[in-house]
Amino acid sequence: MKHQFSDALRAARQAKQLSQEDLGIPQSHASRLENGQKMPSWERVEALAEVLDVHPLTLFTLSYMFPETSLSELTDRVQKEIAAIRCVSTGIWSKEP
Incomplete structure (x- = not known):
């Protein structure tokens, strides 16, 4: 890194x-x-x-x-991970990212 x-x-x-x-x-x-x-x-x-x-x-x-990850691949992954975290952490955030 x-x-x-x-x-x-x-x-x-x-x-x-x-x-x-x-x-x-x-x-x-x-x-x-x-x-x-x-x-x-x-x-x-x-x-x-x-x-x-x-x-x-x-x-x-x-x-x-x-050197080779595309922005769309990275943002798709992060969006999915945040959505998964939000599903198990209800009430922490009040609005969508």
């Missing part, structure tokens, strides 16, 4: 035409994240997503799409 997240982070940063320095963290730390040497905390993922102007789940979704 570490290397897929690094690929996702790099792809999102490059798509936004940002440098590693633009991520709001030291360039050396950004480099370690993008090279798969470090995995960010949840708080760091949220901060990076804010700078990249994407939802944190976008970074995780991209991570699970590398």
Whole structure:
């Protein structure tokens, strides 16, 4: 997962035409994240997503799409899993996702 997240982070940063320095963290730390040497905390993922102007789940979704899973396959699976969880957890959510 570490290397897929690094690929996702790099792809999102490059798509936004940002440098590693633009991520709001030291360039050396950004480099370690993008090279798969470090995995960010949840708080760091949220901060990076804010700078990249994407939802944190976008970074995780991209991570699970590398190298060959399609977005539709991934979202279909997640929708089915959420529906199954909702069926056994009645009352937790009051409206559909």
